[in-house]
Amino acid sequence: MRPQSETELADMIRAAKGPLAVVGGGTRGVALEGEPLSTAALSGVVLYEPAALTLVVRAGTPLRDVEETLARSGQRLAFEPMDHRRLIGTKGEPTMGGVIAANVSGPRRVQVGAARDFLLGARFVDGVGNVIKSGGRVMKNVTGLDVARLMAGAHGTLGVLTEVSLKVLPDVEKAATLVLRGLDPARAVAVMAKALGSPWEVTGAAHDPEAGETCLRIEGFAASVDYRAARIAAHLSAFGAAEIESGGDRWRDIRDGAGLAGRDGDLWRLSVKPSDGPTVVARAGGMVRAARYDWGGGLIWLLTDRGADLRGAIGVFDGHATLMRAEPATYAAFGRFQPETATVAALTRGLRARFDPRGILNKGLMG
Amino acid sequence: MQGGATGCDAAAVAMGAWLSMVGHEEEWPMQLPPVDSRVMAKKARIVARLREVLPADAVIDDPAETRAYECDALSAYRCPPLCAVLPASTAEVAGVLRVCHEEGVPVVPRGAGTSLAGGAMPTADSVILGVAKMSRVLEIDYDNRFVRVETGRTNLSVTGAVEAEGFFYAPDPSSQLACAIAGNIAMNSGGAHCLKYGVTTNNLLGVTLVMMDGTVAEIGGAHMDAGGLDLLSVICGSEGQLGVVTEATLRILPKPEGARPVLIGYDSAEVAGQCVADIIRSGILPVAIEYMDRPCIEATEAFAHAGYPMCEALLIVEVEGSPAEIDAQLARIKTIAQALNPVELREAKNGDEAARIWLGRKSAFGAMGQIADYMCLDGTIPVSQLPFVLRRIGEMSAEYGLKVGNVFHAGDGNMHPLILYDANKTGDLERCEAFGAAILKLCVEVGGCLTGEHGVGIEKRDLMGVQFAAADLEAQMAIKDVFDPAWLLNPAKVFPLEVSATRRAAAGGPAPRTPRGI
Ligand SMILES: Cc1cc2nc3c(=O)[nH]c(=O)nc-3n(C[C@H](O)[C@H](O)[C@H](O)COP(=O)(O)OP(=O)(O)OC[C@H]3O[C@@H](n4cnc5c(N)ncnc54)[C@H](O)[C@@H]3O)c2cc1C
Numbered sequence: 001m002r003p004q005s006e007t008e009l010a011d012m013i014r015a016a017k018g019p020l021a022v023v024g025g026g027t028r029g030v031a032l033e034g035e036p037l038s039t040a041a042l043s044g045v046v047l048y049e050p051a052a053l054t055l056v057v058r059a060g061t062p063l064r065d066v067e068e069t070l071a072r073s074g075q076r077l078a079f080e081p082m083d084h085r086r087l088i089g090t091k092g093e094p095t096m097g098g099v100i101a102a103n104v105s106g107p108r109r110v111q112v113g114a115a116r117d118f119l120l121g122a123r124f125v126d127g128v129g130n131v132i133k134s135g136g137r138v139m140k141n142v143t144g145l146d147v148a149r150l151m152a153g154a155h156g157t158l159g160v161l162t163e164v165s166l167k168v169l170p171d172v173e174k175a176a177t178l179v180l181r182g183l184d185p186a187r188a189v190a191v192m193a194k195a196l197g198s199p200w201e202v203t204g205a206a207h208d209p210e211a212g213e214t215c216l217r218i219e220g221f222a223a224s225v226d227y228r229a230a231r232i233a234a235h236l237s238a239f240g241a242a243e244i245e246s247g248g249d250r251w252r253d254i255r256d257g258a259g260l261a262g263r264d265g266d267l268w269r270l271s272v273k274p275s276d277g278p279t280v281v282a283r284a285g286g287m288v289r290a291a292r293y294d295w296g297g298g299l300i301w302l303l304t305d306r307g308a309d310l311r312g313a314i315g316v317f318d319g320h321a322t323l324m325r326a327e328p329a330t331y332a333a334f335g336r337f338q339p340e341t342a343t344v345a346a347l348t349r350g351l352r353a354r355f356d357p358r359g360i361l362n363k364g365l366m367g
Numbered sequence: 368m369q370g371g372a373t374g375c376d377a378a379a380v381a382m383g384a385w386l387s388m389v390g391h392e393e394e395w396p397m398q399l400p401p402v403d404s405r406v407m408a409k410k411a412r413i414v415a416r417l418r419e420v421l422p423a424d425a426v427i428d429d430p431a432e433t434r435a436y437e438c439d440a441l442s443a444y445r446c447p448p449l450c451a452v453l454p455a456s457t458a459e460v461a462g463v464l465r466v467c468h469e470e471g472v473p474v475v476p477r478g479a480g481t482s483l484a485g486g487a488m489p490t491a492d493s494v495i496l497g498v499a500k501m502s503r504v505l506e507i508d509y510d511n512r513f514v515r516v517e518t519g520r521t522n523l524s525v526t527g528a529v530e531a532e533g534f535f536y537a538p539d540p541s542s543q544l545a546c547a548i549a550g551n552i553a554m555n556s557g558g559a560h561c562l563k564y565g566v567t568t569n570n571l572l573g574v575t576l577v578m579m580d581g582t583v584a585e586i587g588g589a590h591m592d593a594g595g596l597d598l599l600s601v602i603c604g605s606e607g608q609l610g611v612v613t614e615a616t617l618r619i620l621p622k623p624e625g626a627r628p629v630l631i632g633y634d635s636a637e638v639a640g641q642c643v644a645d646i647i648r649s650g651i652l653p654v655a656i657e658y659m660d661r662p663c664i665e666a667t668e669a670f671a672h673a674g675y676p677m678c679e680a681l682l683i684v685e686v687e688g689s690p691a692e693i694d695a696q697l698a699r700i701k702t703i704a705q706a707l708n709p710v711e712l713r714e715a716k717n718g719d720e721a722a723r724i725w726l727g728r729k730s731a732f733g734a735m736g737q738i739a740d741y742m743c744l745d746g747t748i749p750v751s752q753l754p755f756v757l758r759r760i761g762e763m764s765a766e767y768g769l770k771v772g773n774v775f776h777a778g779d780g781n782m783h784p785l786i787l788y789d790a791n792k793t794g795d796l797e798r799c800e801a802f803g804a805a806i807l808k809l810c811v812e813v814g815g816c817l818t819g820e821h822g823v824g825i826e827k828r829d830l831m832g833v834q835f836a837a838a839d840l841e842a843q844m845a846i847k848d849v850f851d852p853a854w855l856l857n858p859a860k861v862f863p864l865e866v867s868a869t870r871r872a873a874a875g876g877p878a879p880r881t882p883r884g885i
Contacts, residue, residue: 153592
């Protein structure tokens with residue numbers, strides 16, 4: 001199915017006889033039961049006001065188009081959504097709806113916020129075929145429950161996004177990267193915490209244990225970047241000398257988990273209290289083949305032995321582990337998403353039953 | 368008063384005025400849900416049961432004392448509650464809610480009572496649940512940059528707990544000395560610096576939420592995103608309708624090295640609007656862009672003597688960083704401002720001058736309060752519509768015969784028109800409210816919303832249909848159904864009564880007299 005308009009989408013959902021697998025760009029490699037429902041034709045910029053930092057686009061609009069449109073006006077999506085294609089090994093073109101539905105956020109999340117923080121409003125069609133709008137196109141809006149933000153991270157299980165409005169930010173004049181070498185994960189997380197806790201606005205903090213590199217990004221006006229890079233290097237001198245690279249090129253690779261791309265094993269994404277990161281990984285023990293830390297340690301990409309029970313090995317922690325790439329049997333055994341507490345799971349079920357009483361939208365994806 | 372006994376005459380009269388101007392030709396039979404006589408009849412038993420789960424002095428049922436809870440900062444509407452309770456722990460909150468759930472008593476959560484929307488106003492048959500006793504800091508973690516507090520803690524004292532180490536909690540409502548994190552979360556409050564740092568929802572990592580049946584849910588934590596549905600999204604801004612938030616994990620940020628404002632005056636709103644647009648387009652992101660119009664400047668000058676120029680539009684733009692970074696950004700801003708021929712361009716040379724620039728802005732509400740009673744709205748508009756909306760407000764001011772001053776966060780389009788009226792003059796409040804409703808409708812028409820940070824509460828409840836279609840409201844109410852199936856938490860707020868009538872009745876509340884759909 002490939003609805004040409006929101007109205008047509010609503011008709012299709014209303015008339016659906018069975019499960020529908022909502023597809024944006026299909027780049028996250030989620031294979032689901034049901035008839036594919038593509039948002040590709042719901043595409044295009046509805047409104048772009050650079051002076052108001054506001055962009056409204058239809059959900060099927062390719063991320064690339066959005067980024068090009070913004071770049072022409074010297075602006076960007078500050079939450080720098082990752083591109084999953086390399087890491088998951090998928091094809092297709094990421095869409096804005098997919099980015100919001102999965103709350104996809106890159107390294108800058110640690111400073112400016114996640115995709116959901118830049119969402120000003122949304123239109124969507126629920127599992128019954130109702131067209132619903134929430135939020136709007138203004139920066140501040142507390143009128144009624146923030147249903148739009150609930151859609152961010154709902155992975156299409158509460159409704160199919162048709163339009164999203166976003167806050168955008170100015171692009172930066174210059175970026176620099178501080179690289180510290182030879183730190184173990186615990187020291188790396190400590191150094192990242194120290195940098196992120198300084199007034200010099202670090203916009204990326206990542207650690208690659210294999211290369212032994214800890215990277216910190218600084219962005220802004222040229223003179224300011226030079227000044228802050230020097231201040232941070234001095235601030236962190238107890239951890240060793242930092243090399244200052246001009247530019248932020250390596251952050252695309254960090255964002256996309258490039259270092260783990262194409263490597264054998266299951267792929268997990270962990271969200272943790274940053275300082276817990278190294279111990280959580282240590283608890284996983286020998287099943288871990290490789291790890292990458294982002295968000296100052298709060299986001300961990302883990303490559304593990306195939307079929308290994310990572311969640312079982314880690315036990316209880318402040319955060320969650322999402323299975324991002326594995327064989328069907330592994331998904332079947334562990335589920336994609338971290339099981340929730342009984343109370344939260346009951347709320348989730350309740351919401352799904354309300355928004356999609358037939359349980360047809362992305363069936364089985366979120367429990 | 369027409370129709371059923373709400374038990375709150377003064378409030379009902381005032382609300383009648385409010386409601387009669389929003390396009391409902393007929394008079395409404397009631398403005399608050401009818402008082403549940405079953406609840407009133409068993410007051411003694413409810414109070415006794417509450418005393419079983421709380422220390423005796425934490426249950427207030429003496430009518431003289433419950434008056435302290437009859438309103439919030441929207442003081443035109445008042446109604447003493449059945450009783451008020453002041454639990455001291457999450458467990459006590461759960462105990463209270465369990466009792467109220469079993470007895471079918473509505474509960475209105477309360478933080479510091481500074482809501483400007485009547486969010487914390489009771490109904491006569493409700494229990495006010497105040498979290499003021501719960502104000503401890505539970506955990507401070509500088510490495511992971513968060514603080515965990517009980518929600519009765521005031522906004523400013525959250526920053527107070529971490530500032531010695533160079534950190535702060537970013538959302539800064541002007542009421543921050545008094546308002547509690549509880550209300551901030553419930554209203555998703557903003558502040559002057561949210562252009563850069565976001566509002567409450569962008570700085571909230573986790574909550575302990577007690578639901579109406581007494582179940583305690585831990586949602587979120589010290590990690591940075593949700594593992595499943597992002598329930599915090601709807602809890603933040605839910606105006607006490609989904610659960611009682613007793614603890615919160617808040618993001619704290621390192622303080623910038625410094626901040627400095629510049630004051631820019633223009634002869635027209637259009638040009639000031641252009642200046643705001645040009646600054647944003649240039650790639651600079653100030654932490655704050657504040658706007659004041661002539662009536663506001665005049666009132667403020669008379670009151671605070673900040674030395675503002677008399678002009679049509681005054682901007683205060685603040686940037687952050689090291690001294691050199693501030694100089695560089697202000698130099699760019701000054702170039703942009705100069706190109707538009709300002710009547711005044713004043714940069715703070717030191718902390719003293721910075722304080723003077725902010726003095727007038729910070730005294731604006733107080734200054735307006737000196738000259739008259741006022742009603743403060745907070746509709747938000749796309750910033751490109753600023754000049755048009757300001758002009759229309761000026762025209763409407765003449766039509767309604769009431770003065771209005773505008774002081775607001777221009778960077779994000781969050782207006783704060785202050786309509787001046789005389790509470791002692793018959794008909795003035797009604798005219799003021801009609802004028803207010805007209806302004807909010809205008810905000811929606813130009814692509815904005817009814818409220819940018821104060822919330823809907825009871826004040827804008829009956830205007831919700833202006834912004835939302837039936838299906839939109841239905842989706843919001845469906846979420847409440849899941850968290851609070853009995854519709855006992857703050858049920859008289861946010862949703863127009865006739866829209867929520869069936870749900871409130873089905874859940875066991877008193878049946879409405881004339882139910883209708885929208
Ligand atoms: C002079 C003045 C200036 C202001 N400036 C600003 C401003 O700049 N920005 C801004 O955003 N607001 C502002 N406000 C409005 C107000 O201060 C905010 O809405 C504030 O967040 C309310 O907090 P409170 O603790 O006083 O909440 P209350 O007034 O007690 O309650 C507000 C709402 O929260 C609910 N609630 C309270 N506690 C809980 C809880 N524990 N769990 C669930 N729900 C709960 C209540 O039921 C009610 O609906 C201002 C108010 C005044 C009087």
